[in-house]
Amino acid sequence: MSMIGLAADSAVLIAERRHNKLGRSVYSGRSRVALERNIMAFRSSNWIIVLSGFVEPIFYLLAFGFGIGKLIGGVTDGDGNPVSYAAFIAPALLATSAMNGAIYDSTWNVFFKMHFAKLYETMLATSLGPLDVAIGEIGWALLRGFVYALGFMAVMAPLGLIPSWWALLAIPGAVLIAFGFASFGMAITSYLKTFHQMNWINFFMLPMFLFSGTFYPLDIYPGWIQALIQAMPLWHAIELERAFMLGNLSWGLLGHVIYFLVMIVAGLFFTTRRLTALFMK
Amino acid sequence: MIIARGLTKTYGEFTAVDGIDFEVRKGEAFGLLGPNGAGKSTTMKMIASVSKRTGGELTILGLDPNKRGPEIRAHLGVVPQQDNLDRELKVHENLYVYGRFFGLGRKFLKAKVEELLEFAQLTEKRNAKAEELSGGMKRRLTIARGLVNEPEILMLDEPTTGLDPQARHILWDRLFRLKEQGVTLVITTHYMDEAEQLCDRLIVMDKGKIMAEGSPADLIKRYASKEVLEVRFGSSKNVEIAEQISHLGERLEVLPDRILVYSENGEADLQEILKLGLEPVTSLVRRSSLEDVFLRLTGRTLVE
Numbered sequence: 001m002s003m004i005g006l007a008a009d010s011a012v013l014i015a016e017r018r019h020n021k022l023g024r025s026v027y028s029g030r031s032r033v034a035l036e037r038n039i040m041a042f043r044s045s046n047w048i049i050v051l052s053g054f055v056e057p058i059f060y061l062l063a064f065g066f067g068i069g070k071l072i073g074g075v076t077d078g079d080g081n082p083v084s085y086a087a088f089i090a091p092a093l094l095a096t097s098a099m100n101g102a103i104y105d106s107t108w109n110v111f112f113k114m115h116f117a118k119l120y121e122t123m124l125a126t127s128l129g130p131l132d133v134a135i136g137e138i139g140w141a142l143l144r145g146f147v148y149a150l151g152f153m154a155v156m157a158p159l160g161l162i163p164s165w166w167a168l169l170a171i172p173g174a175v176l177i178a179f180g181f182a183s184f185g186m187a188i189t190s191y192l193k194t195f196h197q198m199n200w201i202n203f204f205m206l207p208m209f210l211f212s213g214t215f216y217p218l219d220i221y222p223g224w225i226q227a228l229i230q231a232m233p234l235w236h237a238i239e240l241e242r243a244f245m246l247g248n249l250s251w252g253l254l255g256h257v258i259y260f261l262v263m264i265v266a267g268l269f270f271t272t273r274r275l276t277a278l279f280m281k
Numbered sequence: 282m283i284i285a286r287g288l289t290k291t292y293g294e295f296t297a298v299d300g301i302d303f304e305v306r307k308g309e310a311f312g313l314l315g316p317n318g319a320g321k322s323t324t325m326k327m328i329a330s331v332s333k334r335t336g337g338e339l340t341i342l343g344l345d346p347n348k349r350g351p352e353i354r355a356h357l358g359v360v361p362q363q364d365n366l367d368r369e370l371k372v373h374e375n376l377y378v379y380g381r382f383f384g385l386g387r388k389f390l391k392a393k394v395e396e397l398l399e400f401a402q403l404t405e406k407r408n409a410k411a412e413e414l415s416g417g418m419k420r421r422l423t424i425a426r427g428l429v430n431e432p433e434i435l436m437l438d439e440p441t442t443g444l445d446p447q448a449r450h451i452l453w454d455r456l457f458r459l460k461e462q463g464v465t466l467v468i469t470t471h472y473m474d475e476a477e478q479l480c481d482r483l484i485v486m487d488k489g490k491i492m493a494e495g496s497p498a499d500l501i502k503r504y505a506s507k508e509v510l511e512v513r514f515g516s517s518k519n520v521e522i523a524e525q526i527s528h529l530g531e532r533l534e535v536l537p538d539r540i541l542v543y544s545e546n547g548e549a550d551l552q553e554i555l556k557l558g559l560e561p562v563t564s565l566v567r568r569s570s571l572e573d574v575f576l577r578l579t580g581r582t583l584v585e
Contacts, residue, residue: 011430014384015355025350033381040378041369044410118365125331126382126430127355280331280350 015127026272027131034123034136035143053100054148057093058155064215065089066159077246078239090161091245092214094170095177095237097152102145102178106185107201110137114190114278121279130275134268138182145178166247173244177237180260183267184233190274208234233263282307282342282434282465283328289336290323297323299489300337305434310456310466312476312483314571316579319486321469322362325438328467330354342433355383358427358464362438364419366411372422373398373407380429393429400455401425417448424455434465441475453478473572485578492578497571504577505569506531510547512554512561513539522559529553543569 018024065086072085113119123133153170156162185201192198212234218226229235236256243253283305290298298320305311313321326332327339330346330353339346341353367375373394380390398404401421406414414422420440427435440456441449456479460466470476476483477497485492485500493500510530514522516537523535530544544550547566554561 010389011355011383011385011432012352015352019349019352025348028351028384030382030384033378033384036381037367037370037378040374041367044369044371117368118363119367121361122365122367122379123382125329125354125357125359125361126379127351127384128382129351281333 011127023131024129026129026276028127028129029132030128031132031135031139033128034133035139038136038140050144053104054097054151056100057097057148057152060096061086061090061093061155061159077248078243079248081246083246086159087161087163087246088242089215090156091170091242092212092238094149094152094156094174094245095234095241096209096214098145098149098174098178099181099234099237100145101148102141102180102182103185103201103205105141105144106138106182107189108198109141110186110189111192111198113137115193120275124275124279130272130280131268133275134186134271138179138186138268138271141182141186142175142178145182146175149174149178162245164247166249167245169244169249170241173241176257176260177240180233180237180263180267183264183271185267187267187270187274190271190278208232213238233259236260283311283467284340285324285337286339287337288324288327288334288339290320290327290332291335296489298327301484301486301489301491303484303491303494305465305467307433308460308463308465309481310460310468310479312480313467313469313486314471314473314476314483314575315469315486315492316471318488319579320489321486322438324486325436325467325469328434329357329359329436355430356433358430358432358435360420360423360427360435360437360440362442364423366419366422366426368410368412370411371407372403372409372411372414375411375422376426376429379426383430385430390429397425397428400428400458402451415448417444417451420444420448420452421455424452428459428464432464434467435459437466437468439469439471441470441472449475471575473570473575477571485575487579493574500574501569501571503574505573506543507545507569508543508547509567509569509573510542510544510550511539511563511565511567512542512551513563514559514561525557525559526554543573 015028018028069085075083075085075088077083077088120133124130150171153162188201189198212229212232218229218235221229236259240253240256243249285301285303287300287302288298289296289300301324313324315321323332327334327346328341330341330350333347342356344353346353367378370378376394376397377390380393385393398407401424403418403422403425406418411419411422424437424440437456441452444452453475456466466479468479480497482494482496483500484494493504495503513519519535519537519540523533523540526540526542527533529550530542532543534541534543542550551564551566
């Protein structure tokens with residue numbers, strides 16, 4: 001058996017190929033290997049837990065959209081056109097679906113990997129950099145959000161809740177939303193140290209879900225509450241997906257897109273910074 | 282392979298490593314000894330290029346770790362003190378995924394994983410989850426994992442802490458084989474027998490500084506006598522009797538439970554004691570060990 005051979009060169013050569021590249025101390029261009037690791041680990045994970053996050057918004061859709069929705073009339077989309085109550089809340093639940101999937105992985109799972117499994121420490125002892133880890137982990141969380149959203153759309157279609165081809169735009173919309181929440185979620189989690197602090201995330205998520213224009217339009221609130229909600233990411237996600245699903249496209253939607261782009265970049269930046277501070281000090 | 286000159290690491294006010302100099306040569310097993318908090322782990326982290334030095338010089342394989350971290354890490358195998366195997370993955374997946382972190386190809390890794398499973402004597406456990414392994418197996422898997430990129434330097438932090446004697450001996454055997462194949466080993470330990478077994482050369486650190494440097498035999502010669510005579514008279518009498526026998530040996534140390542006589546000929550000194558009409562409850566003559574050196578250099582005070 002030869003311990004020193006070709007591969008010694010090859011691991012080194014792989015690292016040396018980036019020798020002159022900008023940012024090589026934080027990024028090796030191999031974030032996909034973190035994704036590979038997660039896919040491998042996922043094969044043996046508990047499917048019930050994965051499924052539960054997916055069905056939650058569907059239960060809301062059935063109970064509120066088709067149950068309570070029967071009692072509610074006179075609902076309009078943003079432009080004043082009448083729509084069914086189910087069609088009004090479905091895009092909001094789609095956005096929530098994308099958010100949930102992304103948040104599950106980027107908060108509790110990241111917290112576990114960081115503090116108990118010591119996974120990031122292990123990864124950073126190899127020739128990977130913190131940005132590889134951040135992109136890989138966020139990419140994985142984003143993937144889960146995306147799959148949840150796709151699944152939700154597959155449920156919406158037979159229920160007659162996808163009125164036009166414009167609705168397909170909700171799919172890239174869901175990717176953007178999941179990316180934003182995954183990135184921001186991991187950044188926040190990387191700064192938290194205790195379970196107690198982690199519970200604050202849940203404490204924040206529930207009211208955001210209930211009050212972000214999910215089940216009724218925002219104009220029932222006084223101005224200052226409206227402003228507060230409009231600062232929250234889920235409101236932007238819901239507005240974006242509702243416009244896509246109901247086909248009310250306008251340039252104004254660009255604002256929501258920019259909001260999420262900022263979330264993504266800020267999340268990546270702070271996650272990388274924090275991983276460096278924690279494991280490469 | 283590794284050259285440190287005035288290597289320093291401070292965390293705010295605290296100086297963890299205080300201007301140390303050492304060199305590690307190709308193919309040797311180099312040990313870092315010292316009590317807890319001596320600065321061993323910090324030194325290891327700086328060599329592993331995951332911690333930036335705050336002063337002095339450090340070159341690893343001719344490269345500066347503050348600037349060329351990823352390239353240096355591609356040359357290194359790291360076996361941390363705490364097993365940080367991926368508990369969600371199977372044994373063989375642990376090796377495979379770690380190789381992927383280095384960017385190694387799937388085809389290469391398929392063969393490499395088999396080779397390493399055999400080396401770690403874990404071929405039969407290949408499909409077990411990492412968390413189901415015994416302590417010794419986990420350690421062997423962690424070492425095998427550190428070899429996946431065929432490193433030139435393997436860094437081992439307390440490699441046998443917490444293992445039973447059988448597991449330790451298997452592990453030592455594996456490390457010997459690596460050394461024979463030309464892998465440079467850098468080892469921290471506070472087991473003196475381990476250092477004597479494994480290390481060609483070592484440094485003893487305390488409070489961030491190097492107290493001594495040399496081969497185990499050198500250090501014993503320099504800092505301890507050839508033999509040690511241990512006599513017990515009962516804890517109440519030790520101090521009183523020590524005065525009567527203070528002329529014996531090169532040096533005397535009185536501990537609460539026994540007296541240590543550092544001597545060239547322990548048996549002869551024991552005869553002297555008996556001639557004085559003193560009757561020790563128990564007596565033992567043994568060769569000096571690295572442990573005597575260690576305790577002499579770093580003191581007997583408990584570090585916590």
